[in-house]
Amino acid sequence: MSLSRNEPDAPRTAILLSVYNGERFLLPQIQSLKTQSVAPIDLWISDDGSSDGSGEILAETERQWDKGACHLLTGPRDGFAANFRALLANPDIGADYVAFCDQDDLWDEDKLAAALGWLAGEDPKTPALYCTRTRLIAEDGSLLGHSPLFPRTPTFQNAILQSIAGGNTMVMNRAAHELMREASRRSDFVSHDWWCYMMVTGAGGRVHYSPEARIGYRQHGCNLVGANSSWPARLRRITFLTKGGFQGWNAQNLAGLRACWDLLTPDARNVIERIEQARSGPLPKRLSALWKSGAYRQTVYGDIGLYVGCIINRL
Numbered sequence: 001m002s003l004s005r006n007e008p009d010a011p012r013t014a015i016l017l018s019v020y021n022g023e024r025f026l027l028p029q030i031q032s033l034k035t036q037s038v039a040p041i042d043l044w045i046s047d048d049g050s051s052d053g054s055g056e057i058l059a060e061t062e063r064q065w066d067k068g069a070c071h072l073l074t075g076p077r078d079g080f081a082a083n084f085r086a087l088l089a090n091p092d093i094g095a096d097y098v099a100f101c102d103q104d105d106l107w108d109e110d111k112l113a114a115a116l117g118w119l120a121g122e123d124p125k126t127p128a129l130y131c132t133r134t135r136l137i138a139e140d141g142s143l144l145g146h147s148p149l150f151p152r153t154p155t156f157q158n159a160i161l162q163s164i165a166g167g168n169t170m171v172m173n174r175a176a177h178e179l180m181r182e183a184s185r186r187s188d189f190v191s192h193d194w195w196c197y198m199m200v201t202g203a204g205g206r207v208h209y210s211p212e213a214r215i216g217y218r219q220h221g222c223n224l225v226g227a228n229s230s231w232p233a234r235l236r237r238i239t240f241l242t243k244g245g246f247q248g249w250n251a252q253n254l255a256g257l258r259a260c261w262d263l264l265t266p267d268a269r270n271v272i273e274r275i276e277q278a279r280s281g282p283l284p285k286r287l288s289a290l291w292k293s294g295a296y297r298q299t300v301y302g303d304i305g306l307y308v309g310c311i312i313n314r315l
Contacts, residue, residue: 127205
């Protein structure tokens, strides 16, 4: 299937862009969307109450966008997760493919083309999600490194306890988008990327994690969620675990999955029940339930942390 911008019957892609006080890097990000090698592309932009110059940049983008339609929406003003939830649950958004977009990254010209190339080969009736690792870039765009390369297969047993890719790398087919619209209508979530990974795998869908980075993930002082591969970041995660932060996230995710019970496969429901058992009761039963769930993280250290969390009852 041709993905050329000149192909009249090319699949339509919707980009969901969340914005909040993003004027500093917003224009370069939008420019990198303009240079994508596929079209048509519709922009759905939710401004979550910006007080800087973002509004002017978005108004100019709406006037000049010529790759498809451009829609400016008002966000719920309740943080980035709620803003993406409003976009995901929006019944007016429909496309063959749907991508998330942050306000401060830089996309390679072939970012969408690579995603659509894989998604086009999947059964359109089955939810499918494409994601990748990222290049980490400084404020000036210079290369800092790469996000961790996760080697293990993306499955629900991993998704229930770990998010492996940023939403800024994710593109989904129509079946996955329809699944996420319904799931997001029913429940809030910790983060849109983790929620998509859980729901698509939990519903029996397919997830492809590409080792090839096609996005510059900008690191700066205003990042809400930054890179997590440094030793200071690892230490912060250990502290977060011991203080119960991870436990709170899991409680929210499990409640969301329960709200979407009928959308999940029997195998996914069994994993959920095992994880719930691993979060309460005597230690031997908790450890047994965690083991029987088959849940895992992507690294040895991650797996060790998982069982430590179970032992100290912070899962």
